Amino acid sequence: MESVTENLLVTSRTSSTSRRLWRKLKDAFFIGALRVIAIVSIASVLAIIGVIIVKGLPVISWSFLTSPPQEGMTAGGIYPMIRGSLLLMVGTLIIVLPIGVLGGIFLAEYAGNNLFSRVIHASIVSLAGTPSVIFGLFGLAVFVIMMKMGVSLMAGCLTLALFTLPSVVFTTENAIRSVPESFIEAGMALGLSRWQIMWKIVLPNALPGILTGVVLSTGRAAGEAPPILLTAGIYYATGNLPKGWDILKQPVANLPYHLAEGYRQGGVIPEEIVWGTCLTLMLFVLSLNIWAIMVRLGVRRKQRW
Amino acid sequence: MRWWEGIAHATVYVTGIAVSLAVLIMFYYIARESSYAFRQSFSWGYRLALLPADADPSVTPNSAPYSSLVAVNAEGADGLDEREEALTAPTIEQMQNESALLATATPLVSDPSQIRGDELYRDDWRAPQPAEKERRILVLGYAAPSYPHRFMYLAWEPDHSFDPQLAPYRLLLRLVRAPQGVAVQPFEIDLKRHPTGRLLLPVWVARTDSERAQGYLFEVAAVPYTTTFWATLRGLIGTEWAPTLIYPRYGMLPLLTATTLMSLLAMLLATPLGVATAIYLSEIASPRTREWLKPALELIASVPSVVLGYFGLMFVAPSLQHGIGQALEMQSGRNLLTTSIVLAFLAIPVVASVTEDVLKTVPESLRESAIALGLSSSEILWKVVLPTARAGIVAAVLIGAARVYGETMIVWILSGGTAAMPALHTPSAFLSSLVNSTRGIPDTIAIEMGNVTFESVHYGYLFLLGLVLFCVTVVANLIALRIGRRQVWRV
Numbered sequence: 035m036e037s038v039t040e041n042l043l044v045t046s047r048t049s050s051t052s053r054r055l056w057r058k059l060k061d062a063f064f065i066g067a068l069r070v071i072a073i074v075s076i077a078s079v080l081a082i083i084g085v086i087i088v089k090g091l092p093v094i095s096w097s098f099l100t101s102p103p104q105e106g107m108t109a110g111g112i113y114p115m116i117r118g119s120l121l122l123m124v125g126t127l128i129i130v131l132p133i134g135v136l137g138g139i140f141l142a143e144y145a146g147n148n149l150f151s152r153v154i155h156a157s158i159v160s161l162a163g164t165p166s167v168i169f170g171l172f173g174l175a176v177f178v179i180m181m182k183m184g185v186s187l188m189a190g191c192l193t194l195a196l197f198t199l200p201s202v203v204f205t206t207e208n209a210i211r212s213v214p215e216s217f218i219e220a221g222m223a224l225g226l227s228r229w230q231i232m233w234k235i236v237l238p239n240a241l242p243g244i245l246t247g248v249v250l251s252t253g254r255a256a257g258e259a260p261p262i263l264l265t266a267g268i269y270y271a272t273g274n275l276p277k278g279w280d281i282l283k284q285p286v287a288n289l290p291y292h293l294a295e296g297y298r299q300g301g302v303i304p305e306e307i308v309w310g311t312c313l314t315l316m317l318f319v320l321s322l323n324i325w326a327i328m329v330r331l332g333v334r335r336k337q338r339w
Numbered sequence: 340m341r342w343w344e345g346i347a348h349a350t351v352y353v354t355g356i357a358v359s360l361a362v363l364i365m366f367y368y369i370a371r372e373s374s375y376a377f378r379q380s381f382s383w384g385y386r387l388a389l390l391p392a393d394a395d396p397s398v399t400p401n402s403a404p405y406s407s408l409v410a411v412n413a414e415g416a417d418g419l420d421e422r423e424e425a426l427t428a429p430t431i432e433q434m435q436n437e438s439a440l441l442a443t444a445t446p447l448v449s450d451p452s453q454i455r456g457d458e459l460y461r462d463d464w465r466a467p468q469p470a471e472k473e474r475r476i477l478v479l480g481y482a483a484p485s486y487p488h489r490f491m492y493l494a495w496e497p498d499h500s501f502d503p504q505l506a507p508y509r510l511l512l513r514l515v516r517a518p519q520g521v522a523v524q525p526f527e528i529d530l531k532r533h534p535t536g537r538l539l540l541p542v543w544v545a546r547t548d549s550e551r552a553q554g555y556l557f558e559v560a561a562v563p564y565t566t567t568f569w570a571t572l573r574g575l576i577g578t579e580w581a582p583t584l585i586y587p588r589y590g591m592l593p594l595l596t597a598t599t600l601m602s603l604l605a606m607l608l609a610t611p612l613g614v615a616t617a618i619y620l621s622e623i624a625s626p627r628t629r630e631w632l633k634p635a636l637e638l639i640a641s642v643p644s645v646v647l648g649y650f651g652l653m654f655v656a657p658s659l660q661h662g663i664g665q666a667l668e669m670q671s672g673r674n675l676l677t678t679s680i681v682l683a684f685l686a687i688p689v690v691a692s693v694t695e696d697v698l699k700t701v702p703e704s705l706r707e708s709a710i711a712l713g714l715s716s717s718e719i720l721w722k723v724v725l726p727t728a729r730a731g732i733v734a735a736v737l738i739g740a741a742r743v744y745g746e747t748m749i750v751w752i753l754s755g756g757t758a759a760m761p762a763l764h765t766p767s768a769f770l771s772s773l774v775n776s777t778r779g780i781p782d783t784i785a786i787e788m789g790n791v792t793f794e795s796v797h798y799g800y801l802f803l804l805g806l807v808l809f810c811v812t813v814v815a816n817l818i819a820l821r822i823g824r825r826q827v828w829r830v
Contacts (some may be wrong), residue, residue: 057715064717065623072619075612075687076632079639082650082684089653133354140355154359156820161362163738163816164809165745167781171788171805172365175372179793196361203358229344250641257643260747260785290748293645297652297752298786305653312646323641327634 083316090313093306099314102272107296107303112311114271118187118288119318121281122266123256125191130198131248137199138206138244143232162200169197170264178265188282190266197261198251205247209240242333246326253322257315259290267291269299289315366809373806375799377571381470381507382586384498385530385559389440389480392488392539399496399535430548434483440491442480442557451516454479454552470507470563470570477515481545481554491542493557495528496535501586503531505577507570508563516556518543530559575803580758580778582787582797589800591780591807593760597675598779598808600761601750602743604679605686609743610736612683613690617735620691621698622720633695640688648752651681656753669774673755676773681753682743690739697731697823698724734823741815745808751782758783780808 104110145151173193183189213236221231271287292311296303495512497503503510510530517523521541545551577590620629656672701724709719755776762768784801791798
């Protein structure tokens, strides 16, 4: 309060022009400094993306993306890893979509706003903040060892599904909450049941938001190495890949695992291939992001509320 | 309401409850797996030897030049271990050729008079036992008739990597029985106070094979003062992480300190940058700029951490080493400082994006009133917007810190991988441990889980580390939720 009065005095006509100049300078300095810091930090992080693109782009070619590694991982392409990452992502999506969406519906529509719902919220927030390596440990203990799945695509997908679950739940909840109340009231006025309102009005309107959120979080999960490291990865991959349902029970080579294990093996993989793999993985995740941003912008333009 | 609507409602309920229980289920299973750590057994290894009275002082039981040397290792107190080897004791004639002094390890029998001098058990194998169990080894000592001196040394020393200080039991060396006619005070030596030593004793010469059994009888006893459970927990608060030693050590303090230090440094760097970025985006940038920068921020946040790690390895580490490596005597570019810098890159987008959300919740009316009072933009920021959003900003920093705390790949690739305790006591020691190779909790879990036997003690300890990490991040997130409830999650 005191400072406000002081400021009033300062801005009153009686104040000297030098004092006013000083305030203006201070203002300009602070705002300028903030602007510089912000731009430097955004630019420096963008520079990382730039460097990886510059380093990786010369390596990437059609044959790099579509041929298996050769000569003990020291040459050839990364096709099995790309395939493995896609498989993991699709598997995760299939598992997490129904569970996460139902969980989101529960939070948005059923849990209410009381102590119970706050406890649930706290538990999902804790899950969302849990490091990915913990999910890896859980997957190893439960899916790999206890359920006897072994190190396999199945175990990896389940682990990643659990990892993405909280963000899918939150996205769904937010998407459902952002559907205007008037829509729901209109449905009620028409005499629809609670489930009909959910199914016919809320979900269709929330769908774009839900889908982009889900794809984004599975994409982010596909870039996480630790869960895969403990549950689904394999290092040596050749062109001879398992087919049919068999792939579910076999470990899969994939992009983050290739990078992590390549580092563990100590420089067997040549630097160009590493950069190429980095860029592929980054593009994989970034393209999903860009797609999601586009969808969101498109939806925002269409929405009239 | 149709019949299937009931099923649909029930499905939503069941799934919702299951999802909200997920964190508890995870906690349960990780805690359950960490119980393997409590199956740890605490083996001990000591060596006793009889040395000639004129022996070179540098000769120790561990250097083993004498055939008289017998390893007294952790063996079954109840007699013969299945891998224990019963040998025939050498006869007096054989001893005269090979060695003049002999100490033999013999398992305890209740009556020392029943010990037979012609048998000995060489305990070269370790058969670990729980910490609750007391165990004793008897050692028989005598000299051959050809031994020239009137005295001999009893020398003792721990086995190579065995550290008596860490053992969850008292270790005692006692004289159980002196030979008849030899005047010697009974003694009891605390091996934790005197881990190595020598004791001068009058010689006992065994002239016949039956006289060997009447020689000196020493006892090495391990008397536990705690249970395996507490011993395991106490072992966790150690300053050495060396799980592959013969006598493994699972002290997690070096890992915990390194992880905490890295996160602190990273947040020190990321907090001002991230918050400034958020302020710029939310308060200063024009709507047009914001429309481009906000998605860019989200893009940056989605760069996989393993890619960031490689970027650090190829760019940050070499440039740090060339830049300030000389001045700080940096051995390699992979160290705590490099790791913290790259971790900060990970945290900046997280902090910025959460803080931006927080700033958005500051009511526009507050800003408008401030403008009406004639405050300048920086005054509005410092005196109105930031104080209102303070709790939310703290929450944002906590969320970023929790993210950094559990980050695995960057630390794995950049920390160098030596589990050494960072020195904190003097500024110069602190500085040098900043540029030394180190190792955190999450990367230790990820690296070592690849090499352990499933359901072994080491495996259990890795889960125990996971449990610690889990608790720290969950607590950080819950605090963030508590203090920033309204601004971050709008619950």
